Amino acid sequence: MLLEICANSYRSAIHAENAGANRIELCSELAIGGITPSFGLLKKATDTLKIPVFVLIRPRSGNFTYSEDEFDIMKNDILQCKAMGCSGIVSGVLNEDNTIDMERTQALIQLAKPLPFTFHRAFDWVKNPLKAIDELTDLGADRVLTSGQQTSALKGIELLKQLNEKAKNKLTILPGGGINAENVIEFKNAGFNEIHCSASTLKQVIAAPKISMNSHAFFDERIVAFSDPEKISKIVKAIKQ
Numbered sequence: 001m002l003l004e005i006c007a008n009s010y011r012s013a014i015h016a017e018n019a020g021a022n023r024i025e026l027c028s029e030l031a032i033g034g035i036t037p038s039f040g041l042l043k044k045a046t047d048t049l050k051i052p053v054f055v056l057i058r059p060r061s062g063n064f065t066y067s068e069d070e071f072d073i074m075k076n077d078i079l080q081c082k083a084m085g086c087s088g089i090v091s092g093v094l095n096e097d098n099t100i101d102m103e104r105t106q107a108l109i110q111l112a113k114p115l116p117f118t119f120h121r122a123f124d125w126v127k128n129p130l131k132a133i134d135e136l137t138d139l140g141a142d143r144v145l146t147s148g149q150q151t152s153a154l155k156g157i158e159l160l161k162q163l164n165e166k167a168k169n170k171l172t173i174l175p176g177g178g179i180n181a182e183n184v185i186e187f188k189n190a191g192f193n194e195i196h197c198s199a200s201t202l203k204q205v206i207a208a209p210k211i212s213m214n215s216h217a218f219f220d221e222r223i224v225a226f227s228d229p230e231k232i233s234k235i236v237k238a239i240k241q
Contacts, residue, residue, distance in 0.1 A: 001188050004054070004174065006034070006198040013045050013053070016199075023052045025090050025118075025145075030198060032061035032219065033121070036077055042084055052087035054118065057108070062224045064094040064122040071104060078111050090118040090145065098125045100132055106139045116142040118174065124149045133163055137170045145196055147177030153195075154183050161190055 005016035007024040016024050026045055027034035035058050045053050059066065059073045066074065071093070078089055089112040093101040100119075109117045119136050123146045126132045136144060146163065148156020153175040164173040175187050176196030187195050218225055 002194040004194060004196045006196060010041055010044050013049060017049050017051050021051065023054060025054045025056055027056035034058060035061060039080060042081065046085045054088035054090050055081045055086045057089055057091035062221055064092060065096050066093060075111055078108065082115060088116045088118065090120050092119040092122045094122050094125060098127060100126060100135050102135060102139065109140050118143045118145055120145050129159065129163060130166055133166050141171055143172035143174045145174045145176050152178030154178060154186060157186065157190060164192060
């Protein structure tokens with residue numbers, strides 16, 4: 001069974017390789033489900049790691065329905081990742097009704113070639129997962145990262161088994177979400193060939209800061225935060241008075 005570690009930093013990536021992981025998915029900000037890592041981190045990882053580095057292409061937190069500008073950013077990120085020697089791309093796009101955006105997802109898959117393409121956990125938002133497997137197979141995706149549409153892969157294992165049976169010999173179902181040393185055997189015995197986890201440990205490194213840099217208002221997947229032009233104009237006008 002192949003172990004993919006979701007690495008949120010260079011430290012995590014090196015730990016994954018040294019501990020025997022087979023592959024990493026490199027990203028940043030696990031607290032928001034992961035976003036595209038910096039190119040400095042990408043270069044450091046691809047220059048030094050011997051195991052394959054797959055890269056998450058997700059331009060922001062929140063939903064998986066993107067503007068034209070955001071989609072352009074995603075495409076440019078894929079091109080940069082290919083130029084830097086990354087081994088695979090992890091991405092995907094949904095429509096506003098949480099069905100797979102076939103046109104845009106296909107464009108990303110084609111752009112990623114010859115690198116393998118993993119459709120990420122946006123899959124866990126789709127309304128008809130069995131149909132979505134057929135759609136992603138037709139688009140040419142290589143694997144699907146999913147928790148079985150539950151809060152953990154163990155809770156979603158029955159759907160994961162159904163997806164694995166349906167996807168057999170077409171694409172790889174990659175269970176992810178809460179997998180650890182205590183439950184990994186459940187997935188091995190169920191016939192999965194790959195698993196995905198972060199294997200994270202939380203370690204306090206400083207005392208509570210005087211002023212927190214975190215904002216709870218932004219930790220809401222129902223919203224998309226952006227700089228408001230009307231507010232900016234008002235500030236500009238106030239400055240000029």
